[in-house]
Amino acid sequence: MPSPTTVSRAFSVIRQSRKVGRIRFPLLGYQVTLLDALPEAGGTLRTALPPYRLPREVLAQETQRLMSIGIEFFAHHVLGRDVSLDELRADYRAVFLGPGRQQGREWSVDGRVPADLHTGLRLLQEWVAVGTIPDVKSAAIVGGGNSAVDLARVLRKTGAEVHVITHDALPKLGVPPEGAMKAIPREVKQAQEEGVVFHEHRGIQRLILRGERVVGVEMVHMKKLPRPDGSIEIVPFEGTETVLHVEQVIPAIGQVVLAAGMERILEGRPFFAVDLWGHVVNHPGVFAGGDARQGSRGTVSGAVGDGRRAALAIDGYLRGVEVSEHCAEAIPLDSLNLNYFEHAPRAEEPLLSVEERSGDAEVAGGLIEHQVMAESLRCFSCGECLACDNCWTLCPDQSVLKTKELASDGSHYVFDYDYCKGCGLCARECPSGYIVMEDELLFAGQYK
Ligand SMILES: Cc1cc2nc3c(=O)[nH]c(=O)nc-3n(C[C@H](O)[C@H](O)[C@H](O)COP(=O)(O)OP(=O)(O)OC[C@H]3O[C@@H](n4cnc5c(N)ncnc54)[C@H](O)[C@@H]3O)c2cc1C
Incomplete structure (x- = not known):
């Protein structure tokens, strides 16, 4: 067995303690083992978030803090390859699945994709892991979430001209949250300060290719119209087409769950169907949460909240009691x-000026003690x-x-x-x- 080093939230499995005295047990008294495909804990925060947004020493402190309460972490354990769900079910009394969304959503324009297509998530992961990023003079990123904005800022640091094309509105006063880009508004503002150009309410109507390579895109104004069933249809406005000359187009239009090893639980759905407490329907003893659950808003606080509720639900399941929580x-x-x-x-968080934003220096720092007290x-x-x-x-x-x-x-x-x-x-x-x-x-x- 590998020795415990640090912690992650990928797959936690819980069994009632049979090894009293070996480790200090996590807060509810169970022995918890975490298995993750990666060598280190931290999930997407470690693999895709640029260090200038989340310094790695902060992440390391957090994961060490969790380890110190007695959680075991087994690295390089891929569910579906090194271990099966049935094996976990046999070895542990409860299993929590939190695989996140590890694969960028597929993208094409009228079925056409450029030859050198990479998703925004993949490019960010490569940049975080080994520091490589496409060497282009100009790029268009499609999408309005955190991945799109983070990648835009990373590319901009190379001196490239960077455009973000989004169906949504820029976040500003008067724009309802459901109509605005999903990226954190503060990050969008910082990206603008750094010279990223945003094209709101726009979509790509046509890829302009030379051979297999992109040389530009035709953008069109998009409008969101309500359908009779309450859903939203996004329609292009004819006559509003404009051409943008760019060397690369990068889709960052969201991520999906990699189903390998979890097909039986997913039952053909793209995400886990769970209740508020993370119970997977028809699979007693199996719980799920985080980005991989249906309806997740894709935030760290959402994932942490899912983990907390699932821990209480697992405790209830193991003790045979109904779980409930008073919500004020x-x-x-x-x-x-x-x-x-x-x-x-x-209190205003300390913010580096655009000129100071270089390397891994944290752009927006945390509050200091007296600010937190205030x-x-x-x-x-x-x-x-x-x-x-x-x-x-x-x-x-x-x-x-x-x-x-x-x-x-x-x-x-x-x-x-x-x-x-x-x-x-x-x-x-x-x-x-x-x-x-x-x-x-x-x-x-x-x-x-
Ligand atoms: C570029 C980017 C920027 C973001 N910025 C923010 C932000 O500013 N604020 C915010 O709140 N959220 C942000 N998010 C979203 C945030 O990262 C996620 O909401 C959060 O990480 C979800 O946590 P999770 O535990 O569900 O999944 P993850 O953090 O994705 O962790 C899943 C873990 O499961 C492991 N795994 C997956 N499949 C397997 C398998 N088969 N076997 C073993 N292990 C497996 C993975 O290796 C990974 O370690 C951002 C996301 C991205 C991509």
Whole structure:
């Protein structure tokens, strides 16, 4: 067996501890083994994210932190080649699949592809691994996600003229998220600062080829029209064609799951069909999440959240109990009384100027300690009792009583409804939206 070195989220398999004392067990007390095709942990963050966006020492610290709680990591283990799902099912009591989306989506224009076609993801992976990038004077990247923007910035560093062609709108105020490019708006802005040219609401109508090689593309304005079934159709506008002379076209239009070894679970679907907790339908003991799950928004925080929920679900499965989680309802902004909060501007992360952005230097750094503390003080603690005494002090009927011990709702106040006239002053003056006025008839109905 390889010795544990570091950790990744590719495939985690969980078995009840039979080796007490060998390692410190992860938080819920199970022994967890992670298997990954790659030599090191970190998944896409290690293989495709440019280091100027995520310094590798930060990633190493994170993966080491996970390892230190006792997770075993087996590198060079490819599911479907070195180990089968049946073997994992036999050896472990539960299996979590998190293979991400490792393959760029196929792309062509009227069935034609240039001879030197590479997906944006593949080019980024090569650049991150060995530092090679196509040596071109100009390139058009098709797509509006993080891969498209990251590759555009990497190519731009070589001095190439770089165009990003996207059906979506540039992210800006007034553009709804569903109509905007999927890339992080801040990254789009930085790419623009660096000289990347964005062509929003555009598609490629025709490849202009000399032999098999691209010498240009014909772009056309695209419009999104709603279909009667609620879906969106993207249609070209005739007469809006323009030609862009470029040496290379690179599609970065999303990624798909590599199915090898997981065909039985995928059942012909491109992604895993799972519930909120990651249970794979019809496969008890098998869980999935991250980018490979249907409906994933393709973000790190989404993948981490999937992993956390699946861990709770696996714990429930192994103990034979139903898993549930209390989700607090979102508190609308208008339930807060902002007069009680001092205005404080948002902390700005340190940002390198365009001239300083070279090599692997981190372009947008993290906040420093005092900024993090200041940010935490900007928190409204929505829906939490701040023990500010407003309700107790301001109630004209003295129907709010202050308690020494915590009341049943966790606050220090109880309401004496025999004296409450329902004026609502307490709710209006509650800074955090903790006190809510209920319709008396509905309230009475509930407790009949
Ligand atoms: C260029 C780029 C930029 C991005 N920028 C951001 C960003 O700024 N912010 C953000 O939130 N998200 C970003 N993302 C998305 C983010 O990387 C993913 O959402 C996240 O990594 C998904 O995590 P995951 O664990 O599901 O999959 P991954 O991180 O892809 O990890 C999957 C792991 O499974 C392993 N694997 C796959 N198949 C097998 C197999 N058969 N056998 C063994 N191992 C296997 C892989 O080797 C890999 O290590 C970006 C993605 C890309 C490509």
